[in-house]
Amino acid sequence: MTSAILLVAHGSRRPEANADLYKLAELFKTEKPESHVEIGFLELTEPTIPQGLSKCAEHGATSIAILPYFLSQGTHVAEDLIRFRDQFQEQFPQVECYVCPPIGLHSKLVELMLHRLDEGTRSHQQQQKTS
16 A cells, blocks of 8 residues: 655645645655655645645555644534545545544643743743843
């Protein structure tokens, strides 16, 4: 079985916002060298989710994990990604395709948010000292 991972983000008109998904894909390629890794954006930019799924199939994937780079189980994850998966499966019934859970509330996320809080507080305090 040839596995693939499609990392999915919302998409933005700001290239800087989209760059995170490209960087994440590079990290996944290093951490999961046995899997083919592609990206897809829900809207506003390319590659789209259907384009990313097609690239996975073209690469010979027999199994594709759609991995949302979303925080919660909102409409995009609960409905839109399922719709894209179902449309892809109609076109490529021989390829197993499934949607993974979003990032969600996880102990590592709490740890990260506390870290970001500390960074923001330190930065604010530094700005107050220099003004």
